[in-house]
Amino acid sequence: MGHLSSPVLLVLFLVSAGIVWYAGVHLSDTTDVLSERLGLGSALGGLVLLAVATNLPELAITVSAALAHDLDVAVGNILGGIAVQTVVLVVLDVAGRSEPLAYRAAGLLLVLEGALVVALLAVVVMGTQLPGDFAYARLDPAAVLIAVVWVAGLLLLKRAGRGLPWHEGGDAPGAQAEPRGHSKGKKEKRATAQGVGTGRAALVFGAAAVATLVAGVVLERSGEAFFGRVGMSGVVFGATVLAAATSLPEISSGVTSVRLGDDQLAVSDIFGGNAFLPVLFLVASVLSGHPALPAAHRSDIYLTALGALLTLVYMTGLIFRPRNRRLRMGPDSRTVLVLYALGVAGLIAIGGT
Secondary structure, three states, X not given: OOOOOHHHHHHHHHHHHHHHHHHHHHHHXXXXXXXXXXXXXXXXXXXXXXXXXXXXXXXXXXXXXXXXXXXXXXXXXXXXXXXXXXXXXXXXHHHOOOOOHHHHHOEHHHHHHHHHHHHHHHHHHHHHOOOOOOOEOOEOHHHHHHHHHHHHHHHHHHXXXXXXXXXXXXXXXXXXXXXXXXXXXHHHHHHHHOOOOHHHHHHHHHHHHHHHHHHHHHHHHHHHHHHHHOOOOHHHHHHXXXXXXXXXXXXXXXXXXXXXXXXXHXXXXXXXXXXXXXXXXXXXXXXXXOOOHHHOOHHHHHHHHXXXXXXXXXXXXXXXXXXXXXXXXXXXXXXXXXXXXXXXXXXXXXXXX
């Protein structure tokens, strides 16, 4: 797309972002409906389907960048996406009711989901230190380990979801009244009332998935060309502008869950998506033919640490459950907002190195 003029590139980028948002919302809604009707729920296959469906924009961008051997954008989008999607929790906090999001959603299961994100980011840092030629059959050992840890983490979380040997099964007193995931049932009942059959829901899901994949590729190509012309490096672009654009569906679906009183599901969807994103390093390595992690820049490792730090802040909030709220945010959300702003400033200072 480098031959197109800057105004055309900008229009393509904005239109693609709009399609990603619109299609992503329908993708999320139909995933919930199909999950309820097909009984996927907390099954491992259902968790994998949900993770892939909610991260199709990032998957499309990773595939496009890897095939173009532009691992800078792929790595920056994956790691920057984790930081940006964690900041989405700030938006959900603001959209909530009188008490902070962490107070309403508190539960040991969410803390475990956050711990899985941090564990995967630790493996990412380890993988960046391996030799660049340390691979076999186009497989990066670190990326394979990330996938294994992710699946093992899902199995442990599935087991924890059946009950923990803690008071009230790990749920904090005074948290959301209805069980986690009840908003999915409400979406399914609303779809039934509107006459949306399973076949139609599957058709919408497929169309939304295709639209998201195509728009994601155009988003990455047009955005990289346009913002490259204004002097933004591939790493900074992937970690900020691109990651923010691909997080639009999470904002919409998360706000819907919060307004339906399903705060735990809203937080879980963010942590779950963040846990899945590092798995895309395996996709990038296989498609590009080169290990993605050993080629990471200082800025990529910096983004990894930033994502882990922001996750730990919210894990702390879920444990301590602060009730004071200023500017419609709890202290954890205010802290995350400040840390992210400082983190982006530091990323710009680092540049693409």
